[in-house]
Amino acid sequence: MSQTQTIDSSPPTDPNFSLSTLFTPLPLSSELTLRNKFLMAALTRDRNVPTNAPTDLMVEYYRQRAKGGASLIVSEGVLPSRQGTLWPHAPGIWSEEQVVAWKKITDAVHEEGTVIFAQLWHVGRINNIEAPEQIASGEPIYAPSAIAAHPESNNIKLKFRFLPGEPSPSIPTAIPDPRHLIQVYKQAALNAKRAGFDGVEVHTGGGYLIHEFLDNTANKREDEWGGSVENRVRFGLEVLKVVREVFGPGRVGIKVTPSGGYNDVGMTLEDTIETFTYFITEADKLDLAYMMFLRYSEANDPIIDGKRRGTKHDTIETYRSLVKNSKFFVVGGYTPLEAAELISSNKVDGVFFGRPWIANPDFPDRVKFGLEMNEIDVTRLYGSRDGRVLPEEELAKGYTDYPLAVLPN
Template sequence: MTDTSLLFTPVRLGDVTLKNRIALAPMTRNRSPGGIPTDLNALYYAQRASAGLLITEGTTPDAGGRGYIDIPGLYDAAQVAGWKKVADAVHAKGGRIFAQVMHTGRISHPDFLDGGTPVAPSAIAAAGTIITREGPKPLPVPRALDAAEIPAIIATYGRAARLAVEAGLDGVEIHGANGYLPSQFLATNANQRTDEWGGSVENRARFLLGAVAAAAEAIGPGRVGLRVNPGGTFNDVADTDGAATLTHIATALSGKGLAYLHLVGGAYDYDAAGIARRHFDGPLMLNGGYDAARAEADLAAKRADVISFGVPFLANPDLPERLRLGVALNAPDPSTFYGGDSRGYTDYPALPAAAE
């Protein structure tokens, strides 16, 4: 490819201008002990700052949203100080970075919540297990949220957005996909409520749209993105009509001035990108199994404005340069994806070292 390829042209997402149309997709790496980003995390993101946009791993907006081992947070001063290290390191390399805000809801365990019970729209456990420090444990039956509690949880998304910007990050992405709390509200199998938070698509989407609105009010809509995958089944969610859900979300957010809408990659039984394009007037980011040629084709066809890359970026800190030159990619080591030290995290070689 050449520097004039669409993939390497600048693009504006809301208030933020990117130097290219390549994004680092959010990927949980379980390397922030105590929920506080470290110097090692800062190095990891700085190594990948040649992307137009970096989207961080899922970051909980509240202690009650914790799930998984050593995922970061954005709700206290120590976490803000840690994220400031990350932001400064990325900006020193000319990059831009959004924090993905992720409340895990029922995909958690009392081990992560000081003995408390995970919360969800309804008291329905997700199938499967979760890895704790003591090994795999069954996902518990969550506590159904009281209607009166829900606005305060929505407000944590606004607080997290404000703290992200306070830390020097460029914005936030609301995680509305993959079976976490906003996705649990959307899912017809996980949300059996009969009040204003359940039933119709308008009611089931109320939590997600509220979280986006809270973040937008806190830092301005041009610094807020949203990631969704209506109809996806990860973490045991199901939606009887994903196309209708995406249509409602995209329509509701059109005209709001958001930075972007990000569709998770995967097999949809409907044209998710087409629906998003028709009903959402802002920038669209697509994800899932892309190489340079397919990314260029979808940009040229105006199916997307930005393409996010996940696993290839994990093993290739200089992925944009490798895509531009058409050279071989480093192979990732799945055994180091989750947790650990610098191995499989910050030790993948960039091109000059790889060529030696």
């Protein structure tokens, strides 16, 4: 059995305060009501072996967490095209095989009463021209500008360890007409809908493709897709519009990481607030289900050339008032106690949890009864990033074999 650790679920000094708010329903939109406020963030686990299609082992993984009480699950990052791949076994949604495989997962999750969104995630320049799926795509690596990410950016060696030597991201090709990639997102949304997803979360942060368009250190274009704030924001907004056309109102969410840092992005504080204020304000007009903001942490902000790359600021304080038509969610290592306090004080509408779900498929029960949490087996966090095709029994370790808690009578 895994080692255990205790989370802070004790009530604060206010005797009237309670964690009970986490166990009450949350109306996500006019059509979707979540049974509680235990939201599961996207968690990349690399178990799509031997191809880019989800497996039966993944069906069990998602079913466990739905059965354990997650009200909304956002899938691990799903690649909209073969061109936007990063490592050999990341899941895609560009083929019929993948659509059929994801349908098994969404069916299993729905059987347990849980809502599931697909996170659409195009990596942009965070890629290598020698990556097998990139080669198979027959296309160049696309980004807003021909600027490679710094090799000291987060986890570069981990990302590309299936390639020989110490590879870094390749210099991308500035895409001639970004409308091509907007249609790639639209087709991915159509496929996600056929696969049974209730909606999609568009990853607009993390230093990946949409964030690269937003950030003036990665986007040096001089056409309608670069330069001014309005132009740099255009690509992300157009992606949201076409995805919303597919799923309708209240079924599209976005992940936003204004503090930057990760994958070699980060503007001045002035540029950051100006850019994201405009982006968030315009996105809020599109009848989205939610916006989810990652709070700043040094773990996501590497030191490059002797200094931090990101722009530290309080995302709740800075952007909360801008979100008027969709739910305001946050993510970033929040404890259940912090989540309950933020929700009860109306600072946020909900909090996504990530790492607790990895080792605790019954996370809500453990919080409810103040039980110990399983410790994550970090040696099994990812499945096969070195390119090996591991047998299912190996991939299950640290994935679907965490023990459930013994609940009090």
